[in-house]
Amino acid sequence: MAFLIFGLWRLKQNQVEGTPKVSVVVAARNEEQNLRRCLEALTHQSYPRERLQLIVVDDRSQDGTREILNHYRSKLPELLKTIRIAENETHPSSKKHALTRGIARATGEFIFTTDADCTPPSAWISEMASLFAPEIGIVIGPAPITAKNELWDKLMGLNTLAKEFVAAGAAGWNLGVTCTGRNLAYRKAVFHEVGGFNNIAHSLSGDDDLFLQEVTGATRWRVTYSLNPNTAVPSQAKKNLSSFVTQHRRHASAGQYYTKPIQASYLVFNIANLSLFVFFAFGLFYDDLFPLAMLTFGLKLILDFLALYLIAKNLRKETLLVVFPLWEIFFLLSQIFISPLGFVGKSRWK
Template structure:
């Protein structure tokens, strides 16, 4: 009975997200804002040049946007590559991270904070140093900033529809596709849950209104999802999802299983934080974890007690059905129909994967940018006052 209830809740939530994907798009604006693209980079010599090549081809007026690359202690040729662009493009700047003992911000948040502090744009756009973006990225993202919107979440994907990716990498792509689909559905319901720093925009005024990253300064990650939660919780700004292909971007999936799980444990590390920051999100990820664990681990227990797999199989079927619906809709919207053939494998492997990352992301450790991080169950700061 417990398994049926938990699975039923999970099915109801996912169906609600799926239905919200059919909501009509709201009207965009033609207003032009000043924009600062802020990118934190650490040892990105293999990719930073490609990203900068994409950024200098933007269709947005040069006089209305600047590009700030924040060099977070790179020990490779990242700095010299950025310098070569700085010499040729007057709207590109490179900042070198200065250790800031006053704010107490963790590495990437400190880098982004310093970049934002030196920015002049009304709108901050962020992406990762290993991403590829379209020439229309800035123009399209800005169009979603109507007068009441404080943050815009853009779509990002792992890889492209062209071939050349392993099965393991394609499974990462469909997994991220399903996550982004759920994120869009939740935002359409005015209940934003998740975002990706690979494609994100927000008003500098909204960032300053919440005190920047200070409320979540001890978190290793979360410069995207926690920022979204803070703007939603502490301001009246609206949050929108940008479904236009003109602002889609992509990055490469991880090549090894070890790197993949380190990435996903980092993402999952903020799960317990949602208990204080966003109770609805916390309940959703808890229900998702329990549904997967209940079916995957509970099936043999149920068979031992009742000599039948009937209930676990029915729950598994219901779970897979609704996950297919939301992934199918996302694949159409995001032009990744090619990924649907990997859905059956992903749907089965997802269960042990969710269980493992849920536990290890909460209590384990992970590596990021050559630094080892031990997860800590820190408390959300409710006493922070914004000047």
């Protein structure tokens, strides 16, 4: 934990000037309820329109997604390009296939990705693009949860902030560990340098974290994380535990393809976290263990809270810290009972 906290402190936000050509690629499947909001957000970016290209790939949608895309394309023929995946096109990971098709049509020097149910803020592209110093190949953007007043939303929001902390802290050491595809940007040259998604095609998910690990592990390009809250692309919290389990399981399924050092790091962290809880429980019943148990568990809580506070402060999400005690229990239970599900059975992208 201290390693990641120091990594967050080391994270540099060097900005460069200029407006390079940017292509935003969105993979959409059955998104008629969200697509209009996403397209409105993307077409109202502060970035110069002549330096921007929007590409939406319709992955065999069976709702009104196609009609919405046709409407916007007729209004913005120079800005918006659409691609339709045919019903007979099969691929182990349909989302990575859709993104690959979109990137093949991209004319921009930089590829930005987001999801069709997201609404990036108006400064998203301009602020993210400014972080591409000459040595930077990939920029991770914050992807928080929009938390309402409900306890569940706040719990999901803080859980997401924990992932953001890991992503930012690791990036401070130029380590690619995790990120989310709803807020990611990279050089198109980097995408081609690692062979696109070819080396990770066997995983349903991984168009984000596995790709990130591929870039930082196989190239000399550096990674950074945007701490600018104006680059945050929020998403709605899952409505209930069942939806959370389904999503968490799909994301965890990529873990079996992580590099061995990253797998080992996660394993050591989870074992240590569980051990501290167990030691704390024993300390409540054995007087000889009580002082040491309280000390070690207290230190854990301090480090956990400090980590979450630092990332929350940067992203202006301090109000989520009110559920920190409950989150500690939720996080432990999710690591014990939910994460292992990603290694059994099969998951689907919508």
